[in-house]
Amino acid sequence: MIRSELHSGWTVRAAGGPVPEDIAAETVAATVPGTVHTDLLDAELIPDPYLGENETRLAWFHRAAWLYSTRFEAGPPAGDERVDLVFEGLDTVATITLDGDEVGRTANMHRSYRFDVRDRLRGGEAELSVRFDSALEYAEQLQKVIGERPRPYPHPFNAVRKMACSFGWDWGPDLQTAGIWKPVRLERWRTARLASVRPLAILDPDGTGRLTVHVDVEHAGLGADRPVVAEVRVGSHVARIPLRAGETSGTTGIAVPDAPVWWPVGYGDQPLVEVQVTLWDEAEQLDAWAGRVGFRTITVDETPDEIGSPFTFVVNGQPIFVLGLNWIPEDHLLTRLNRETYRAAIERAVEAGANLLRIWGGGIYESDDFYDVCDERGILVWQDFPLACAAYAEEEPLRSEILAEARENVARLTPHPSLALWNGGNENIWGHEDWDWKPALNGLSWGARYYYEDFPALLAELDPTRPYHPGSPSSPGHDPEVIHPNDDRYGTRHEWEAWNRQDYTYHANFLPRFCSEFGWQAPPTWSTLRESLAPEDFDQESPAFLLHQKAAGGNDKLNRGIARHLPVPVEFQAWHWAAQLNQVRATSYAIEHLRGHAPRTMGSILWQLNDCWPVTSWAVVDGAGRRKPAWYALRRSYAPRLLSFRDGGLVAVNDTAAAWRGTVRLRRAGFDGAVLASSEVELDVPARSVRISALAAELTTPADGTREVLVADADGLRATRLFAEDFDLAYDPDALSADISPAEGGYSITVTATSFVRDVAVLADKIDPSAVVDDMLVDLLAGESHTFHVRTVWTDSGGFLEPGVVCSANTLAAEDLAAEGLADAAED
Structure with a gap:
């Protein structure tokens, strides 16, 4: 097998x-893999679509067609040689020609294509062209044939197999890319090649690893097929799969006694084992494959109980409380992503305490780089099939495309131990029940066959080692017209009523078995706003700011949410901090509620980890990769041990392998530091358990709820409970002093409180966009100090102490007082 990349010389x-x-x-130079947007950006022919109102200015892209061309030297094939032109990914509606002759047409971004071009190569230089037509126009025409189906946005993204969020989402731009987005190559081969290798690794209870390797072979078809042998090596273990002439598939099993055990992060190590498969024709090596596996067994416990049915991940016999994050594409312009980009993003999830990433169904089947890093870091992966928030036709040509992409990607991803679950799609079953689809469909297919028949059958054939879930949310095993797909007693639940119409405290009304989506919005970090908007656009109502707020009524929901708990500032910088702080509170409240009800609830997947461009969204890491304050709240809420208050009790969550024993010091203190009541609670929380301790009324009943706080301290952890909303609390707006000194890698900033200060943060990116702070959201009692460490190369330290950089909830009290003073002055 000779593989020659065709990545140079493109225009x-x-x-x-x-x-x-x-x-x-x-005609401009093109980067392959790449996309037209990035090529035109490199040629300085278009403005950056992420900045200002440029997204709107580039809407003409939606109906444009593009022609990629290159020339390459291609010797004529030998008499027994096959020559294939292989595209790993084309985005999306493409026509491929070689020396002016059409080779093939494609209409699916999510799969690869292979064309036999043996008879088209005549020697010498060949011209290869790929024309991309508008995916939007293709979808519009196709839905006229197969029938229009419900969806939440104007463009018919559900009528073409392209990344759904290419067409815009409630957090993403409408850019509709086109291009050769994955590698392209020429493959020359003889006799036979490895068409697919599927290693399935599991772990027996006795510690024996079992590897089953499935091999699919394609024969050259240029004469009499010959027998071949696939040799499988796993460490010192070797097995052979003999294939007779014309035989296209075979299987072997290898037992590995005392196999190294792969665990999710927080539960053990992540040893990976090399697997090599070599295809032989007697003594000649025809093809080879190499990958890594991890020995583990993953199931989901859905055994009916007195409540309904749970949804509990079980890895190697150990129930896992999922501390998850939803993942969207890390960059809307996908071809800018590489292994290091993925590694940095996944590392931010690990540092926040996550053990699972859910690849949401409006994106893509993620790259091998993504899965490789998750394998190494112990991050479980929940992979949606790419079907999201819409009805999908079960007729041709979509049906064949959806099944082909599913077959290819299931086979591709089988080696990865991190892959924990296949999910039929996002909110499609829920949408069919609740979003007025049925009258609009009027009997048309909507995707049920995929979720309940096709995907389960395909996985039973290709990958029976992993669990499958028909949709998120859903109540598996029940007719959705009888048991609602979002019923909190069964399966998975999405909680969006809190954000859309209620308040984050609305989470307390439900005890889901597993919450796979919930979240709260906030703007990106200040420096990301500064990089993407002009100074005059720092206004909630500016057209550019609103273009970077894609949620329907998003700013109104932000302000309504702030107003329930905090002062709502008028000045933009203070409003920005209030919105971010309310996301902090919402994140902590929801996660503490979910974790505090284990084992009834066994999963929390926050929407969302990341953004694909600079936008106001539910992400805790913004589109520039900067941590929003909510990331620090998430890290505290996802810590292995957690203290929180609920209904007059103290909740202690211990998600470690050792019992948590110690003493909790409890105080009801005045903002001035006076201790008004105190006691101690002895902790004895078994491994992977939750314990709730009742508290005496003298601790939970304030004399003046506007000037008191309940505090619990244990083993370096702190929980605080206030007795009124922030806008009613008698915060001292000047209670904090700060000093700065040089430290390794940057500076140390020590803050000291003269009165109670809530949620102290250092927004260091306002001074240095590359600065990273070690901690945020610290609550201090009167007389206490805390030191923040800022990693930065900035040489002027004074800026880090400026107003608006060192801030807190008390800061908003100062803004509120200033606003009241202005109002009084206006009345006078």
């Missing part, structure tokens, strides 16, 4: 559609 030019004249006249 791209407009081939049709409403392309501006100055761009239509240009």
